[in-house]
Amino acid sequence: MTTQSGKSPNPTRRSETSRRAILTAAFELVGEVGYARLSIEGIAARAGVGKQTIYRWWPSKGAVLFDAFLMLAEGRDDGSAALPDTGDLETDLRTVMRATVAELTDPRYDEPMRALTTELLHDPALAAAYTERLDGPMKELKRERLRSAQRAGQLPDELDLDLAVEMLWGPVRDRWLLRSGPLTPEYADAVVRTALGGLCSRP
Amino acid sequence: MTTQSGKSPNPTRRSETSRRAILTAAFELVGEVGYARLSIEGIAARAGVGKQTIYRWWPSKGAVLFDAFLMLAEGRDDGSAALPDTGDLETDLRTVMRATVAELTDPRYDEPMRALTTELLHDPALAAAYTERLDGPMKELKRERLRSAQRAGQLPDELDLDLAVEMLWGPVRDRWLLRSGPLTPEYADAVVRTALGGLCSRP
Amino acid sequence: MTTQSGKSPNPTRRSETSRRAILTAAFELVGEVGYARLSIEGIAARAGVGKQTIYRWWPSKGAVLFDAFLMLAEGRDDGSAALPDTGDLETDLRTVMRATVAELTDPRYDEPMRALTTELLHDPALAAAYTERLDGPMKELKRERLRSAQRAGQLPDELDLDLAVEMLWGPVRDRWLLRSGPLTPEYADAVVRTALGGLCSRP
Amino acid sequence: MTTQSGKSPNPTRRSETSRRAILTAAFELVGEVGYARLSIEGIAARAGVGKQTIYRWWPSKGAVLFDAFLMLAEGRDDGSAALPDTGDLETDLRTVMRATVAELTDPRYDEPMRALTTELLHDPALAAAYTERLDGPMKELKRERLRSAQRAGQLPDELDLDLAVEMLWGPVRDRWLLRSGPLTPEYADAVVRTALGGLCSRP
DNA sequence: TGCTAACCGAGACGGTACGTCCAGTCTTAGT
DNA sequence: ACTAAGACTGGACGTACCGTCTCGGTTAGCA
Numbered sequence: 001m002t003t004q005s006g007k008s009p010n011p012t013r014r015s016e017t018s019r020r021a022i023l024t025a026a027f028e029l030v031g032e033v034g035y036a037r038l039s040i041e042g043i044a045a046r047a048g049v050g051k052q053t054i055y056r057w058w059p060s061k062g063a064v065l066f067d068a069f070l071m072l073a074e075g076r077d078d079g080s081a082a083l084p085d086t087g088d089l090e091t092d093l094r095t096v097m098r099a100t101v102a103e104l105t106d107p108r109y110d111e112p113m114r115a116l117t118t119e120l121l122h123d124p125a126l127a128a129a130y131t132e133r134l135d136g137p138m139k140e141l142k143r144e145r146l147r148s149a150q151r152a153g154q155l156p157d158e159l160d161l162d163l164a165v166e167m168l169w170g171p172v173r174d175r176w177l178l179r180s181g182p183l184t185p186e187y188a189d190a191v192v193r194t195a196l197g198g199l200c201s202r203p
Numbered sequence: 204m205t206t207q208s209g210k211s212p213n214p215t216r217r218s219e220t221s222r223r224a225i226l227t228a229a230f231e232l233v234g235e236v237g238y239a240r241l242s243i244e245g246i247a248a249r250a251g252v253g254k255q256t257i258y259r260w261w262p263s264k265g266a267v268l269f270d271a272f273l274m275l276a277e278g279r280d281d282g283s284a285a286l287p288d289t290g291d292l293e294t295d296l297r298t299v300m301r302a303t304v305a306e307l308t309d310p311r312y313d314e315p316m317r318a319l320t321t322e323l324l325h326d327p328a329l330a331a332a333y334t335e336r337l338d339g340p341m342k343e344l345k346r347e348r349l350r351s352a353q354r355a356g357q358l359p360d361e362l363d364l365d366l367a368v369e370m371l372w373g374p375v376r377d378r379w380l381l382r383s384g385p386l387t388p389e390y391a392d393a394v395v396r397t398a399l400g401g402l403c404s405r406p
Numbered sequence: 407m408t409t410q411s412g413k414s415p416n417p418t419r420r421s422e423t424s425r426r427a428i429l430t431a432a433f434e435l436v437g438e439v440g441y442a443r444l445s446i447e448g449i450a451a452r453a454g455v456g457k458q459t460i461y462r463w464w465p466s467k468g469a470v471l472f473d474a475f476l477m478l479a480e481g482r483d484d485g486s487a488a489l490p491d492t493g494d495l496e497t498d499l500r501t502v503m504r505a506t507v508a509e510l511t512d513p514r515y516d517e518p519m520r521a522l523t524t525e526l527l528h529d530p531a532l533a534a535a536y537t538e539r540l541d542g543p544m545k546e547l548k549r550e551r552l553r554s555a556q557r558a559g560q561l562p563d564e565l566d567l568d569l570a571v572e573m574l575w576g577p578v579r580d581r582w583l584l585r586s587g588p589l590t591p592e593y594a595d596a597v598v599r600t601a602l603g604g605l606c607s608r609p
Numbered sequence: 610m611t612t613q614s615g616k617s618p619n620p621t622r623r624s625e626t627s628r629r630a631i632l633t634a635a636f637e638l639v640g641e642v643g644y645a646r647l648s649i650e651g652i653a654a655r656a657g658v659g660k661q662t663i664y665r666w667w668p669s670k671g672a673v674l675f676d677a678f679l680m681l682a683e684g685r686d687d688g689s690a691a692l693p694d695t696g697d698l699e700t701d702l703r704t705v706m707r708a709t710v711a712e713l714t715d716p717r718y719d720e721p722m723r724a725l726t727t728e729l730l731h732d733p734a735l736a737a738a739y740t741e742r743l744d745g746p747m748k749e750l751k752r753e754r755l756r757s758a759q760r761a762g763q764l765p766d767e768l769d770l771d772l773a774v775e776m777l778w779g780p781v782r783d784r785w786l787l788r789s790g791p792l793t794p795e796y797a798d799a800v801v802r803t804a805l806g807g808l809c810s811r812p
Numbered sequence: 813t814g815c816t817a818a819c820c821g822a823g824a825c826g827g828t829a830c831g832t833c834c835a836g837t838c839t840t841a842g843t
Numbered sequence: 844a845c846t847a848a849g850a851c852t853g854g855a856c857g858t859a860c861c862g863t864c865t866c867g868g869t870t871a872g873c874a
Contacts (some may be wrong), residue, residue: 004365013845035325039834050847056835118321120381122238127382135383146402155402162384163374163393164402171366178323179330180338181365189218190366198401199349199367201360216824216866240854253826367855419819419871441731447860456821461862524727526787528644533788541789552808562811568790569780569799570808576780577772583786584729585736586744587771596772603808605755605773608765622840642854648829659852709828 009056021047022054023068027112030065035115040064062119062126069116069134083145089154089194092145097172097188103182106178117177139165165196212259224250225257226271228314233268238318243267265322265329272319272337286348292357293399295348300375300391307379308386320380342368370398415462427453429474430459433518436471441521468525468532475522475540489551496602498551503578503594510582511589523583528609545571557559575602618665630656631663632677635719639674644724649673671728671735678725678743692754698763699805701754705783706797713785714792726786748774776804 017101025047030038040061044051058064084092103109120127143161150157155164175183228249233241243264247254261267287295306312323330346364353360358367374394378386431453436444446467448459464470490498509515526533549567556563561570577597581589614799634655649670652662667673693701729736759766764773768769771780780800784792 012845015846018846030346040836041834044847048847050849051836052838052848053846056845057266073295098205109321116325117380121213121321124382131381131383135381136254143373159402160393160397163390163397166377166383167394167397167402170375170377171369174369174373174376177320178338179327180369187366190363191370194370194401195398196402198397198404199358199362199370199399201401202361202401213823216822218825221825237856243857247826251826253824253828254857255827255859256825259824416818419817421820421870424820445860446862450821454821456819456823457862458822458864459820462819520730523728523786527723527727531790537787537789538688541787559810565808566799566803569796569803572780572783572789573776573800573803573808576783577775578779580775580779580782583726583738584744585733586740586775593772596769597776600769600772600776600807601804602808604803604810605764605768605776605805607807609769622848624851627851649831649835653852657852659850659854660831661833661853662851665850799855 014057018049018053022049022064023071026064027068030112030115031108034111035118039116060123062123065116065119066126066129073134083141085145087152089149090192093168093192094189097168097192098185100169100172101185101188102182123193168192213269217260221252221256225252225267226274229267230271230275233315234311237314237322241318263326265326268319268322269329276337282333286344288348288351292352293395296371296395297392300371300395301388302389303375304386304391315349371395420463424455424459428455428470429477432470433474436518436521437514440517441524455474466529468529471522472526472532472535479540489547491551491554493556495555496598500595501575503574503598506575506578507589507591507594574598589608623666627658627662631673632656635673635776636677636681639721639724640717643720644727647724669732671732674725674728675735675738682743692750694754694757696761698758699801702777702801703798706777706801707794709778709781710792710794711795777801
């Protein structure tokens with residue numbers, strides 16, 4: 001549940017109440033005051049918790065943020081849900097990509113995700129945990145949908161599915177990160193269409 | 204030259220010596236100690252400059268970093284250089300994408316670029332300046348190469364060149380940012396090939 | 407006119423306008439913001455003067471303050487006026503001492519005088535200038551009044567007049583400085599009476 | 610023990626070690642570098658203490674200095690000692706006044722006392738604390754000696770003892786403060802003799 | 813009357829210290 | 844043993860001034 005490694009305190013004594021309060025406070029605070037003003041002291045105060053309780057269980061601010069996302073992801077429990085599979089690959093991808101755009105655009109998630117991304121940028125261990133625990137499961141669902149298309153003969157068997165997922169979601173994440181252009185459902189559609197057909201193909 | 208806006212001090216009295224010392228110190232320091240330990244105080248000390256001289260001319264640490272990159276970019280003077288155009292689009296794109304991968308992989312630029320990216324993430328104004336001043340010119344070169352391919356009939360006229368560029372470089376930037384997979388020349392090649400042909404096409 | 411010593415700039419070129427503006431600004435400012443917040447920059451800004459004009463003509467903040475008092479003292483032109491001499495020494499001393507108390511109590515002079523006193527405390531050269539230029543003339547008037555009393559046989563010839571003046575005004579200055587007790591006209595009267603008669607005498 | 614007022618941090622958790630280190634450092638530093646160069650940062654550095662520990666417990670630099678004097682005064686433990694009482698008032702007063710002169714002349718105490726005096730000058734609350742905690746006990750001893758003289762019939766019962774003490778020590782403090790004349794044992798003797806006899810009396 | 817040196821305002825510069833915030837460690841008292 | 848609380852050392856923040864240093868623009872005095 002926690003990113004902490006190495007010699008830890010006895011986890012059976014851990015207060016679940018404090019844990020949830022900390023993660024909730026962290027997520028809310030980062031949304032309210034932004035990444036720059038997010039502090040351990042602030043989280044502890046908001047959660048009604050001693051600072052040491054945070055330092056005891058998490059190695060860094062980023063790890064707290066990470067666990068906060070993890071708690072949310074588990075709360076939604078969509079980890080087991082599959083992506084839509086109507087048989088029409090392009091439509092299904094559009095649906096999912098538009099959902100991604102909607103989430104990235106949601107002001108409640110924007111700041112927290114930027115904050116987490118910042119920590120991932122500078123902490124390879126955290127980034128690995130992210131890849132495995134948060135991004136991984138979602139990416140597997142995406143791969144699974146593409147695999148289904150391969151089975152249906154809509155995609156070549158030799159296609160590297162990891163690469164394919166990255167080609168679809170990479171441009172979207174890029175626009176979100178650097179705000180290099182409008183991040184709209186239409187953009188999602190265009191990415192899907194062009195990715196499937198290739199740059200060379202006439203639409 | 205500077206990101207500063209609003210009522211500024213008289214720029215004609217500005218010390219060019221201090222300006223260069225600050226930008227150089229900032230770039231070097233972030234490479235040495237990393238983003239987390241980069242401080243205005245540290246930059247000022249390393250540059251042999253009063254803190255106020257930094258606060259007078261730059262609104263944030265990110266703006267200093269941005270100008271440092273700008274100084275470097277202008278020093279390289281590749282702003283006017285065109286991308287290779289041998290007539291073979293795929294080969295040319297591979298060359299350029301491999302160069303991008305090489306730069307992102309270069310340890311001298313990795314940390315500074317991560318630091319700048321962090322600031323861009325949380326500062327829309329800075330991100331806009333980045334898009335216009337640093338990313339923009341390079342992106343125009345890329346668009347120009349694709350335009351040339353359009354003229355040669357290798358790419359359809361209706362292709363959105365912005366989208367095309369993002370589909371090529373987005374996945375690479377993504378892997379770099381989150382270290383979600385190995386960032387190799389081969390990956391660059393694969394992205395180019397798949398982007399051009401489309402996910403559906405048999406290689 | 408100035409406390410400045412050593413190699414000075416050519417005083418014939420000196421701007422009398424600036425000089426007066428600086429001294430006025432200094433006196434007013436210290437009364438408004440207090441000693442702790444009095445700064446050369448503030449004086450220069452208030453006087454509409456470059457900082458260098460202050461540094462050129464005065465060696466320290468205290469010297470500016472000193473000259474400000476000097477300007478005031480000369481403006482009042484009571485340097486030549488004699489103290490009252492009605493023949494009744496005690497009454498005359500009461501009058502003068504009450505005037506001293508009134509001045510020290512005047513809110514317009516209280517802060518400026520405290521500020522100047524602070525500087526005198528830590529700058530022997532300035533204290534010497536004060537003793538000679540500001541306190542000296544006034545003390546001579548006081549001595550003169552006592553001398554007149556000696557001539558009239560009201561005070562013994564052997565009396566050390568400096569000591570006498572200090573015994574009269576010292577306690578008053580003390581109460582003012584440390585606010586160690588109420589500084590009232592009645593106190594002035596009591597000091598005069600007791601000093602003349604001595605502690606041992608029955609009033 | 611401290612001048613701090615208003616809502617304070619929990620004093621039971623206070624580090625006595627840090628407190629003593631701060632007060633000692635403050636006293637030593639002011640003696641070494643003088644009032645003008647005395648800084649909170651310097652005190653903290655010398656004491657091996659975080660700046661916040663000073664700001665947490667004292668409201669101003671002057672309050673630190675005050676407590677430093679308080680610590681010294683308690684260390685000397687002469688608060689309970691009585692002044693000499695040989696029956697010869699003038700001689701006893703000379704002894705005590707000469708001691709005062711010696712202390713004010715002692716280079717180890719001169720700068721620190723000037724610094725404290727400066728703060729008292731501009732901080733009425735601190736001055737009140739000084740009057741009550743430091744000057745008060747000593748003044749009571751002086752009054753007590755004079756009271757004894759009253760009992761012995763050497764001083765009139767109607768004599769205001771506060772005034773008497775101020776008339777004796779005021780001139781001395783005055784000379785010390787403004788260096789308006791030589792501060793010698795002889796001066797102390799002259800003040801005592803003249804104060805007792807009065808200005809009018811023939812010595 | 814025109815030249816030139818000194819003064820003027822303005823304000824940028826390298827610095828020091830301010831008083832605040834927070835990091836991460838440690839101690840105390842309570843459950 | 845873990846917790847809430849919070850004092851501790853320490854480092855950086857962003858601001859205010861220090862005293863020095865140009866910079867153009869007057870201004871006075873000599874040529």
